[in-house]
Amino acid sequence: xQGTETDWxxxxxxxxxxxxxxAYKRETTALIxxxxxxxNLVTEIEDVWQLHDYxxxxxxxxxxxxxxxxxxxxxxxxxxxxxKWLSLDELSGIAADKLSKMSAxxxx
Amino acid sequence: xQGTETDWxxxxxxxxxxxxxxAYKRETTALIxxxxxxxNLVTEIEDVWQLHDYxxxxxxxxxxxxxxxxxxxxxxxxxxxxxKWLSLDELSGIAADKLSKMSAxxxx
Numbered sequence: 001x002q003g004t005e006t007d008w009x010x011x012x013x014x015x016x017x018x019x020x021x022x023a024y025k026r027e028t029t030a031l032i033x034x035x036x037x038x039x040n041l042v043t044e045i046e047d048v049w050q051l052h053d054y055x056x057x058x059x060x061x062x063x064x065x066x067x068x069x070x071x072x073x074x075x076x077x078x079x080x081x082x083x084k085w086l087s088l089d090e091l092s093g094i095a096a097d098k099l100s101k102m103s104a105x106x107x108x
Numbered sequence: 109x110q111g112t113e114t115d116w117x118x119x120x121x122x123x124x125x126x127x128x129x130x131a132y133k134r135e136t137t138a139l140i141x142x143x144x145x146x147x148n149l150v151t152e153i154e155d156v157w158q159l160h161d162y163x164x165x166x167x168x169x170x171x172x173x174x175x176x177x178x179x180x181x182x183x184x185x186x187x188x189x190x191x192k193w194l195s196l197d198e199l200s201g202i203a204a205d206k207l208s209k210m211s212a213x214x215x216x
Contacts, residue, residue, distance in 0.1 A: 028153035035156060039147045045136035045170075048143060052167055055160040062153075 008070055015093045023085040024066050031058055078105030116178055123201045131193040132174050186213030
């Protein structure tokens with residue numbers, strides 16, 4: 001299921017890059033909003049350390065997920081669709097066999 | 109200059125513990141307020157990661173500084189006085205030689 005950069009046409013790459021950027025922007029904007037809400041609930045230093053732990057986990061997750069790597073793109077997009085940061089429609093133009101794999105994986 | 113628990117009388121220990129707790133409360137409350145202000149300036153995810161880095165450093169610093177250990181108390185109190193989380197007056201009742209060392213160190 002894994003691919004390489006050469007498995008992607010130039011048009012597919014452009015669509016993928018745009019969708020990737022869109023999902024990143026959505027997820028990071030949602031995180032900013034979430035942090036702003038969480039900070040309103042902080043009253044003790046332990047709440048700050050909990051927020052710090054949460055940010056450590058999210059940063060690790062986001063840094064890992066948005067590592068631009070064609071060999072893992074099918075899996076990455078499947079996860080982004082599953083987590084609702086992206087819809088399959090936004091990948092329209094990418095070859096049907098790739099979309100089909102993403103769709104199947106996103107439902108697992 | 110380092111001491112042990114037996115170098116501190118029971119009265120001194122009570123004064124030291126209370127002052128230590130006071131400084132901790134002041135510093136952590138100031139940090140909470142600072143974080144609440146910083147979050148208002150967040151517009152991009154990079155700002156969130158900067159805040160995360162800042163919290164990592166502060167947590168490490170605070171965890172290390174407020175490690176309750178009589179052998180390092182002269183130094184810890186000197187630093188708390190230097191950083192204005194505590195005044196020498198709030199340690200009144202602790203032996204003059206200890207206060208004198210703290211005062212001298214706090215001005216270095």
